[in-house]
Amino acid sequence: MRAYAFRLYPSKAQQKEFEHHLWIEKNLWNSLLENIKKRYDEEGRFYSQRELQFIVKDSGLYAQSAQAVARRLHRSIQAKVRAKNRGQKWGFPRFKSFERMRSILYPQSGFSLGEKLKVSSFGEISIVRHREIRGKIKTLTLKREASGKWHAIFTVEEETKIPKANNGPAVGLDLGLNRLATLSDGKIIKNPRNFRKFEEKLAQAQRSLSKKLKTSHNRCKAKCQVALVHEKIAHVRNDFLHKAANTLLSNYSKIAMEDLRIKQMSKQGHGKGIYDASWGMFTNILCYKAESAGSEIVFVDPKDTSKECSGCHSIVPKSLWERTHHCPACGIILDRDINAALNILARATAGMAGSNACGDGITIPSMKQEAAPFRVR
Numbered sequence: 001m002r003a004y005a006f007r008l009y010p011s012k013a014q015q016k017e018f019e020h021h022l023w024i025e026k027n028l029w030n031s032l033l034e035n036i037k038k039r040y041d042e043e044g045r046f047y048s049q050r051e052l053q054f055i056v057k058d059s060g061l062y063a064q065s066a067q068a069v070a071r072r073l074h075r076s077i078q079a080k081v082r083a084k085n086r087g088q089k090w091g092f093p094r095f096k097s098f099e100r101m102r103s104i105l106y107p108q109s110g111f112s113l114g115e116k117l118k119v120s121s122f123g124e125i126s127i128v129r130h131r132e133i134r135g136k137i138k139t140l141t142l143k144r145e146a147s148g149k150w151h152a153i154f155t156v157e158e159e160t161k162i163p164k165a166n167n168g169p170a171v172g173l174d175l176g177l178n179r180l181a182t183l184s185d186g187k188i189i190k191n192p193r194n195f196r197k198f199e200e201k202l203a204q205a206q207r208s209l210s211k212k213l214k215t216s217h218n219r220c221k222a223k224c225q226v227a228l229v230h231e232k233i234a235h236v237r238n239d240f241l242h243k244a245a246n247t248l249l250s251n252y253s254k255i256a257m258e259d260l261r262i263k264q265m266s267k268q269g270h271g272k273g274i275y276d277a278s279w280g281m282f283t284n285i286l287c288y289k290a291e292s293a294g295s296e297i298v299f300v301d302p303k304d305t306s307k308e309c310s311g312c313h314s315i316v317p318k319s320l321w322e323r324t325h326h327c328p329a330c331g332i333i334l335d336r337d338i339n340a341a342l343n344i345l346a347r348a349t350a351g352m353a354g355s356n357a358c359g360d361g362i363t364i365p366s367m368k369q370e371a372a373p374f375r376v377r
């Protein structure tokens with residue numbers, strides 16, 4: 001499954017109608033939830049999905065969209081019950097405010113896509129189809145963004161592609177803050193320069209928001225401004241990460257990374273808003289693109305990857321700001337992150353034919369190669 005998002009330009013009347021539907025949906029969600037809680041208090045059991053789907057009949061929403069609300073609520077309660085049985089903490093679904101209710105799902109029908117997007121009870125909505133949809137459209141989600149923009153999101157079933165043959169080498173990859181990634185062959189992927197610019201813009205918008213009076217109209221506008229910057233950041237970051245992933249996957253057949261679930265992210269200390277989400281997202285993108293690119297992603301234990309010497313495996317303690325790995329035991333001098341990337345690669349290829357834990361057959365880059373950024377485009 002793959003998602004395509006397109007900008008919508010609904011008329012004033014359509015916007016109003018749509019907001020009315022979101023309002024109904026919000027009320028539906030809240031009243032269902034209230035019913036569920038009441039039922040549980042009285043009888044000690046939850047509604048079945050069937051019962052819920054019966055209750056949402058004649059809600060005023062498109063029938064399948066209402067069913068989707070019931071299904072979503074039922075699913076999150078099931079997740080809650082399962083987690084409880086496992087002894088884990090899990091939040092119970094919450095009541096929603098109108099602000100939080102942002103989208104309506106059309107699971108199978110109720111819409112058709114031509115020159116315009118035709119949706120049941122809204123009519124034809126202007127849509128900008130900036131790219132071709134490949135595959136069969138499964139669902140439509142109409143979404144009102146916090147910034148006030150409208151989007152249509154289609155999930156599409158893709159035809160299974162035959163993986164490309166990938167004869168590239170294996171590489172170790174160390175994720176960082178100053179650069180997105182440092183590779184074991186000495187190449188680097190820089191973060192886009194405009195991240196810094198966006199950071200400033202975001203701080204500015206947030207400052208301006210904090211000065212506005214609680215109930216003023218200007219506060220609404222300032223809030224919208226903050227949402228717009230967030231949206232822009234997400235867009236630029238997403239675009240960059242996708243391109244970076246494509247660059248890597250077309251060059252390497254095997255990419256070794258640290259297992260971020262084990263690694264304590266806070267260890268890095270100075271995580272900045274924009275970079276925060278990048279690592280997890282980048283990992284996800286790499287993973288789901290890897291198969292069709294004929295590449296493999298391998299996760300390794302992140303313990304001491306930056307302290308261990310990639311040459312002789314002795315542990316060389318260093319502080320965060322030491323950028324160079326200088327091993328007193330074997331004398332090797334390397335960029336700190338390249339050393340880590342080499343360790344990551346060695347861990348992923350340990351015990352495999354043609355290589356071993358010592359990293360034989362892996363070219364160790366020199367310090368000079370540090371300035372060899374990949375052109376991500």
Ligand SMILES: [Zn+2]
Pocket residue numbers: 309310311312313314327328329330331332
């Ligand atoms: Zn050493």
